[in-house]
Amino acid sequence: MRYGMVIDLQRCVGCNSCTIACKQANGTPPGVLRTRVLIKETGTYPNTRYQYLPILCMHCQVPECSRVCPTGATKVLENGIVTIDKDACIGCQFCVMACPYGARSFVEEYTSYFPGQEMTAYEKSQSGRFQTGTADKCDFCADRVAAGELPVCVVTCGAHARIFGDLDDPESEVSKLVAQHHGKQLLSELGSKPSVFYING
């Protein structure tokens, strides 16, 4: 079992609903994004277009973040999900520096989205899920996945640009899409073997 994700760049419209859904579901504090969409404008007027590239933790099989972690707080689980044991994280931020995808954030403190005001009831309910002074990143919504659900970004994507499943199962949709569309991994030359594939379906 190795969980992975396929992102169809032909389908992504850059709406950032994945970004917002992730923030809502995981209650991440200001400045912390577990997924985001990079946008680039190409061409010259009037022949211009936007290119969108959704980014999240690539759940690499050979993760740089895990290699440099001095305490072993970052681990690769048997199902392929890369996790952070917040109780073992010393907050050195080396994983944040080492991740080639910029997929990690450092939670310096959990503050309100509304400066000068008390945390809202929602923020208070979510703040307990974070330890200040530790690294944070996407965990493929591990709790949801363990309960048999899909990651919230996958469920939310209106264009069905994100597909989640078991890369070790050749009959899974993700495996078929990777094979059929020659799925590409970002910065594959680094040898970290990401579990997120990009296709132009």
Add this chain to the structure above:
Amino acid sequence: MEVQWTLVLFTLFTGLGAGTFAFVATTDLMGKAEEIRSPGSWMALISLAIGGVSSVFHLAHPERALLVLSRLGTNVGREFALLALTGLVLLLYMGLTRRAAASTRMTVAAIGLLLSAALAFTVGATYMLPGRPAWNTFFLPLTYLVSALVLGVFTGYVLLAWKRAGADLLRSVGVMALGGLVLEAVVVGFYAASLTTPAMVGSVILTGSVPLLFWFLVVAIGLVIPTLLMLVRPKGPGSKQTAVAGIALLSVVAGGLTERALMFLVGAGPTLGL
């Protein structure tokens, strides 16, 4: 990315401490500069301690720092082990300075010299990360190593000038300092040149937002001024010699500090194909 000042101070002070210990050990092995053996060792120890404390301040959870012992093979683990080992050997050397036979002391000095060089190099090698193209070059740890040696030589020079060492010894150290500065200029030059591979990063130093820091603080203050001071320094011992040595040391410290801070400013990640 943002400058991590606690890490800048950690690398600067461990470099200063390792370089000073290396200088004391080298002069001991050469049978010279006995007068600075004790103050030099203390200077090195204090610098290493400040460096160690700075690294603790970098951690958000220092209470869990001992977990690093379980993974000494990681970049940070190697730094931790070498810093502790160098400190212990330095303490041993300081203990032996008064009591032990010269051969024993010099053996420890030789080990200390090797450990100091390894520490200074390893502190730089920690940042050789494939995810940071501007750091993933052999010239980065080499810059840290040479910078540490230069800091050590100038610290030794200050102590010798303060102790009114003889003109011959001061001249030898002056030549050593000049050689170190030339070597540092070459290594920094190679490092800056290596940044041109990812054009985005090269432009930061050469034409972007931080050339003032690079050309003014690293090159002019950190390299040119101490070089000029070494060339025009008084021949014999005296207060002028001490003043020149002090100013030169401050210059190389400013240059070393800026080199380390700039590393963070040029440390952008890959462009991810966009």
